Amino acid sequence: MTRRASEPKRAALARRVERIVANTPVFDIHTHLYDPAFKDLLLWGIDELLVYHYLVAEAFRYFDTPYEQFWALPRTRQAELIWDALFVQHSPLSEACRGVLTTLNLLGLDARKRDLPALRRWFAKQNVEKHLTRCLELAKVERICMTNSPFDDLERPVWEKGFRPDERFVAALRVDPLLLAWSGTAPRLAGWGYKVGGALSAPLIGEVRRFLADWTKRIRAKYLMVSLPPDFRFPDGSMCAQLIEMAVLPHCREFGLPFALMLGVKRAVNPALRLAGDGVALADLQSLQNLCSGFPENKFLVTALPRENQHELCVLARKFRNLHVFGCWWFTNVPHVVEEMTRIRLELVGLSLTPQHSDARVLDQLVYKWSHFREILARVLTDKYAGLSRAGWEATTAEIQRDVNDLFGGAFERFCQTG
Numbered sequence: 001m002t003r004r005a006s007e008p009k010r011a012a013l014a015r016r017v018e019r020i021v022a023n024t025p026v027f028d029i030h031t032h033l034y035d036p037a038f039k040d041l042l043l044w045g046i047d048e049l050l051v052y053h054y055l056v057a058e059a060f061r062y063f064d065t066p067y068e069q070f071w072a073l074p075r076t077r078q079a080e081l082i083w084d085a086l087f088v089q090h091s092p093l094s095e096a097c098r099g100v101l102t103t104l105n106l107l108g109l110d111a112r113k114r115d116l117p118a119l120r121r122w123f124a125k126q127n128v129e130k131h132l133t134r135c136l137e138l139a140k141v142e143r144i145c146m147t148n149s150p151f152d153d154l155e156r157p158v159w160e161k162g163f164r165p166d167e168r169f170v171a172a173l174r175v176d177p178l179l180l181a182w183s184g185t186a187p188r189l190a191g192w193g194y195k196v197g198g199a200l201s202a203p204l205i206g207e208v209r210r211f212l213a214d215w216t217k218r219i220r221a222k223y224l225m226v227s228l229p230p231d232f233r234f235p236d237g238s239m240c241a242q243l244i245e246m247a248v249l250p251h252c253r254e255f256g257l258p259f260a261l262m263l264g265v266k267r268a269v270n271p272a273l274r275l276a277g278d279g280v281a282l283a284d285l286q287s288l289q290n291l292c293s294g295f296p297e298n299k300f301l302v303t304a305l306p307r308e309n310q311h312e313l314c315v316l317a318r319k320f321r322n323l324h325v326f327g328c329w330w331f332t333n334v335p336h337v338v339e340e341m342t343r344i345r346l347e348l349v350g351l352s353l354t355p356q357h358s359d360a361r362v363l364d365q366l367v368y369k370w371s372h373f374r375e376i377l378a379r380v381l382t383d384k385y386a387g388l389s390r391a392g393w394e395a396t397t398a399e400i401q402r403d404v405n406d407l408f409g410g411a412f413e414r415f416c417q418t419g
């Protein structure tokens, strides 16, 4: 076909893919949002959007105030300083800044006047339940996975007391303190009645498994989850590696649950920045290979923070079907890297993965995180289906819809159900 003849065809394909990608509901498999029953733990509104730690890190580059002085300010004042530094004194070009504007825009607000008090007045009139439904509708998110930690003193009592769950939310059991800070965590487990004193032993492992079983049942966990530093090695004599091998993996096998690994985060590179102070470094994917090959009856959900790990991770996914790659996490969630990662993943692995999660900490962020990703995915998929078309294969609308369903949660659900 000549170039001229193929242009309208390509435009029609692009429209078809865009429509499908824009309208397909998504299961957001990793967020930091909470069921509204957790009350104030569910963050929302303009001030929370502005004090998001992604923006805090950027704003500090313009501030000259000492860190502690900023943290001592009320949240509203922190939000004003960030707004001034990142939106008024400079153009909000970064992905996290643009996200605030996409969200406001899609919520129907006009930010052109740079009028923060007016934006605040609008949010003050919203009711959280209705706002939740509105954000989910705008983002076309049908289900949200929370990050649930029994070690969080604000969250734990809500689970212990019990509540009527909102069916749009599901839980994931986060176990970082258990695996990464055993000496501080053991006394807490002991305080809750688990007999974990002394050195590593079969009874101690039994008690850790009892703890995991209690919480898996209590929160009806969809999977277990940990974030791991660049120096994580497996197998290894570290407490972390041993607890994974002896407690977490057998537990996951018993309950048929995946274990999610978030690799390559270097915590507290600058502790004065608090939540905004974490960094990144290359993860050791040989350790992941050892886990996937050594434990074929376990399922691993994996995302990696370093851009430099992404290609190797895709190659590993080609070797191990008990490995499900997910998300463009945190520092990789910027359009340039998201597009590159999404292309590499589709080209190397195909459709048996989950290309994005939102990691939203503030409800309203769902709106921009999914809008920005849908735009990229539509572009990438259009290229891919156009490539097939040049090879003489026309994907039908039903086939494209099937594929997008897989990318937006279908492949994840199947992975969770296997084995």
Ligand code: RAT
Residues within 6 Å of the ligand: 032, 147, 227, 262, 275, 329, 330, 359, 361
């Ligand atoms: O992306 C983030 O918000 C980070 O602060 C982390 O929470 C990360 O996503 C994690 O789950 O550890």
Ligand code: ZN
Residues within 6 Å of the ligand: 030, 031, 032, 147, 359
């Ligand atoms: Zn997260």
